[in-house]
Amino acid sequence: xxxxxxxxxxxxxxxxxAAKLIEKAFAKRRTLIxxxxxxxxxxxxxxxxxxxxxxxxIIKADGSLLVHRPVGYEPVNWQPSGSIFHVKVNENSxxxxxxxxxxxxxxxxxxxxxxxxxxxxxxxxxxxxxxxSEEDMHKAILLKPALLEEGFKPxxxxxxxxxxxxxxxxxxxxxxxxxxxxKRKTAGKEAVLQxxxxxxxxxxxxxxxxxxxxxxxxxxxxxxxxxxxxGLEFKALDPKKCAEVLKKAENSRLEAxxxxxx
Amino acid sequence: xxxxxxxxxxxxxxxxxAAKLIEKAFAKRRTLIxxxxxxxxxxxxxxxxxxxxxxxxIIKADGSLLVHRPVGYEPVNWQPSGSIFHVKVNENSxxxxxxxxxxxxxxxxxxxxxxxxxxxxxxxxxxxxxxxSEEDMHKAILLKPALLEEGFKPxxxxxxxxxxxxxxxxxxxxxxxxxxxxKRKTAGKEAVLQxxxxxxxxxxxxxxxxxxxxxxxxxxxxxxxxxxxxGLEFKALDPKKCAEVLKKAENSRLEAxxxxxx
Numbered sequence: 001x002x003x004x005x006x007x008x009x010x011x012x013x014x015x016x017x018a019a020k021l022i023e024k025a026f027a028k029r030r031t032l033i034x035x036x037x038x039x040x041x042x043x044x045x046x047x048x049x050x051x052x053x054x055x056x057x058i059i060k061a062d063g064s065l066l067v068h069r070p071v072g073y074e075p076v077n078w079q080p081s082g083s084i085f086h087v088k089v090n091e092n093s094x095x096x097x098x099x100x101x102x103x104x105x106x107x108x109x110x111x112x113x114x115x116x117x118x119x120x121x122x123x124x125x126x127x128x129x130x131x132x133s134e135e136d137m138h139k140a141i142l143l144k145p146a147l148l149e150e151g152f153k154p155x156x157x158x159x160x161x162x163x164x165x166x167x168x169x170x171x172x173x174x175x176x177x178x179x180x181x182x183k184r185k186t187a188g189k190e191a192v193l194q195x196x197x198x199x200x201x202x203x204x205x206x207x208x209x210x211x212x213x214x215x216x217x218x219x220x221x222x223x224x225x226x227x228x229x230x231g232l233e234f235k236a237l238d239p240k241k242c243a244e245v246l247k248k249a250e251n252s253r254l255e256a257x258x259x260x261x262x
Numbered sequence: 263x264x265x266x267x268x269x270x271x272x273x274x275x276x277x278x279x280a281a282k283l284i285e286k287a288f289a290k291r292r293t294l295i296x297x298x299x300x301x302x303x304x305x306x307x308x309x310x311x312x313x314x315x316x317x318x319x320i321i322k323a324d325g326s327l328l329v330h331r332p333v334g335y336e337p338v339n340w341q342p343s344g345s346i347f348h349v350k351v352n353e354n355s356x357x358x359x360x361x362x363x364x365x366x367x368x369x370x371x372x373x374x375x376x377x378x379x380x381x382x383x384x385x386x387x388x389x390x391x392x393x394x395s396e397e398d399m400h401k402a403i404l405l406k407p408a409l410l411e412e413g414f415k416p417x418x419x420x421x422x423x424x425x426x427x428x429x430x431x432x433x434x435x436x437x438x439x440x441x442x443x444x445k446r447k448t449a450g451k452e453a454v455l456q457x458x459x460x461x462x463x464x465x466x467x468x469x470x471x472x473x474x475x476x477x478x479x480x481x482x483x484x485x486x487x488x489x490x491x492x493g494l495e496f497k498a499l500d501p502k503k504c505a506e507v508l509k510k511a512e513n514s515r516l517e518a519x520x521x522x523x524x
Contacts, residue, residue, distance in 0.1 A: 002264075002273035007297070007377050009273050011264035031332045033295060033318065035269070035382050045401070046505040047393040053386030056295065056320070064335035070293045070384035073326035073342050080335050115269050118378050120297050122332035124315030131309040139307070243308040 008119045015094040018114040022087045022096065025059075025119035032059040034096075036114035040067055040077050044105030050076055057096065057109050059085065061122070065098050065107060079107055130243035134184045137215070138167055140242035141180070143249055145170070147242070148180060148213065148235055161201050164194075167215075176209045177202070184239050187216035189223055196230045270381045277356040280376040284349045284358065287321075287381035294321040296358075298376040302329055302339050306367030312338055319358065319371050321347065323384070327360050327369060341369055392505035396446045399477070400429055402504035403442070405511055407432070409504070410442060410475065410497055423463050426456075429477075438471045439464070446501050449478035451485055458492045 001021070002009040010021055018034070025032045034057040040050035050067070055076070058066040062081040069076050083098035083105075094111040132140065138157055145152040151173025159166045168180040179202060181195040191214055199212045212232040219227070219234055227234055263283070264271040272283055280296070287294045296319040302312035312329070317338070320328040324343040331338050345360035345367075356373040394402065400419055407414040413435025421428045430442040441464060443457040453476055461474045474494040481489070481496055489496055 002378075004274065007273070009271060009378055011269070011271050012266065031318070033297070033380075035295070035380065035384070039388065045508040045511070046398050047395070048505075049391045049393075051388035051391070053388030054382075054384035055386060056293070056382075056384075058318070058330065060330070060333055060335070062333035064333065066330075066335060068320065068322070068328075069386050070382075071322055071324040071326065071343070071386075073322070073328060073337075073340050075335075076390055078335050081333070115382060116264075116271055116380055118295075118297065118380070120316075120318075120332075120377060122297070122316035122318075124317060124331050124333075126301065126313035126315030128338055129311045129313070131311075133309070136308050243310075246307045249307070 006121050008117075010117045011115075013114055013117060015089050015092075015111065015114065018111070018117050019087050019089045019094050021117050021119055022094075026085050026087070028119075028121070029061045030119040030121050031061050032057070033116075033118040033120070034059075034111070034114060035116050036111045038067075038109050038111040040110075041108045042077055042106070044100075044103060048077070052112070054115070059096070059098075063098075067107075067109060077107055077109075079105060083107075130240055130247060132184070132239040132243040132246065134167075134182055136246055137182050137184060137237065137239055137242045140245040141168055141182070141215070141237075144245050147237060147245065148178075148215065149173075152178065161198050163197060163201070166198050166202075172211065176211055177206060178211045178213055180213050180215055182237075183214070183216035185216065186218045186220050187214055187223060187234075188220040189226055191216065192223060192226050192230060192232060195232055199232070268383050270379075272379045273377075275376055275379060277351050277354075277373065277376065280373070280379050281349050281351045281356050283379050283381055284356075288347050288349070290381075290383070291323045292381040292383050293323050294319070295378075295380040295382070296321075296373070296376060297378050298373045300329075300371050300373045302372075303370045304339055304368070306362075306365060310339070314374070316377070321358070321360075325360075329369075329371060339369055339371075341367060345369075392502055392509060394446070394501040394505040394508065396429075396444055398508055399444045399446060399499065399501055399504045402507040403430055403444070403477070403499075406507050409499060409507065410440075410477065411435075414440065423460050425459060425463070428460050428464075434473065438473055439468060440473045440475055442475050442477055444499075445476070445478035447478065448480045448482050449476055449485060449496075450482040451488055453478065454485060454488050454492060454494060457494055461494070 065079040066075040067077040154170040327341040328337040329339040360369045416432040
């Protein structure tokens with residue numbers, strides 16, 4: 001066994017050796033990574049069986065559990081934190097049980113052979129930060145127009161309107177045209193004047209009521225007054241919120257994966 | 263290094279040693295598990311930074327990538343298959359790059375220290391099988407009433423109606439009462455007669471039009487005729503389909519996790 005304060009690693013252990021290290025890791029709340037030949041039974045909201053094959057079982061310090069096959073980014077079985085674990089050695093197998101109470105769920109991973117067990121003490125307090133570019137903010141509004149306001153329907157984006165391009169162009173719930181200018185940072189007077197120029201250019205052609213909305217995380221000093229004077233509106237939108245919307249859309253790929261697989 | 267045909271394991275390697283094994287694993291399309299201190303940058307639909315901490319990086323045989331923190335069942339970063347990988351050693355760091363073309367996405371994991379690297383050749387052709395009990399089928403219909411038919415609205419389930427319990431009870435899109443009897447396997451004559459008894463019992467009390475629908479994966483021989491004679495309907499529903507619906511509901515916990523986290 002390779003052993004330090006931070007980790008214990010067993011390569012091709014017997015089932016009994018593996019069980020001993022796994023038990024110790026549970027007691028110390030270490031993160032466990034077990035690779036080997038196993039089958040998996042799950043009983044909970046539905047039931048599932050994963051027939052024998054070689055996989056990676058991960059049990060984290062908080063008790064969450066993942067079973068990963070050698071292909072695919074999604075786990076084939078998983079449990080959030082809150083399980084109670086135990087390990088059991090039979091004559092020809094090693095069983096890892098994870099039992100949750102609410103909702104009642106039960107995962108049993110039965111190994112016939114263990115290739116490697118790593119028990120790790122990991123320290124991780126690093127922050128996870130999401131960002132969105134101005135273009136990401138456009139995408140997020142197109143994906144979820146309610147970020148601007150309920151009932152908003154985008155018609156086009158990056159529409160050419162002399163002297164440039166309108167970020168997003170749509171209609172509100174009352175059928176009024178809406179011209180949207182998006183800024184990633186605090187919007188200054190220049191952003192207001194830019195939006196006003198687009199409005200003027202479009203007013204010349206369109207024969208409908210027209211609203212101009214400046215979207216940004218915040219407004220600069222004295223900009224509110226200019227905005228009101230010019231008959232324009234402001235909608236506060238945090239780029240981080242947009243990043244979340246895009247990330248969520250990304251997540252739907254995870255669901256799609258399950259749909260295909262099952 | 264612990265090495266066999268199936269695996270190579272390096273415990274507390276230098277960055278250069280780790281890089282050598284990682285490169286070899288990429289060439290052989292082995293599954294890689296790297297634990298160590300790292301930070302992560304992602305640029306794609308949005309951008310993200312994961313500040314330094316100790317994590318597990320998994321790169322699978324198909325090129326999918328996962329970064330797992332020591333807590334939580336969800337990866338903090340991930341990529342589906344289809345990335346091109348390379349590894350690079352600097353003076354004080356080891357960089358693993360994963361680049362995807364469509365959509366353009368880029369993950370860079372920079373290790374300042376590596377605790378353990380495992381490169382595994384895993385064979386896994388075991389099938390994943392989902393099951394649903396009759397109760398699971400009820401739950402799935404309550405969760406997604408369109409499984410029965412568009413516009414169906416459940417009112418109650420396991421409603422006591424002499425001589426027993428009606429599985430699901432609701433109204434259809436035209437406001438008609440619907441009594442649903444669910445079977446997990448091919449439905450025989452007994453199931454039809456059971457449903458007919460419930461219908462009779464309810465008809466005595468309710469003063470509305472009443473439909474009886476038998477839900478099962480299939481109908482037994484000659485059962486269709488009996489069903490029609492008794493004025494009842496059949497809706498084919500596979501328990502596996504129900505298991506998928508429940509599994510998908512389960513998956514929404516994954517999304518909820520992201521919402522909380524970001």
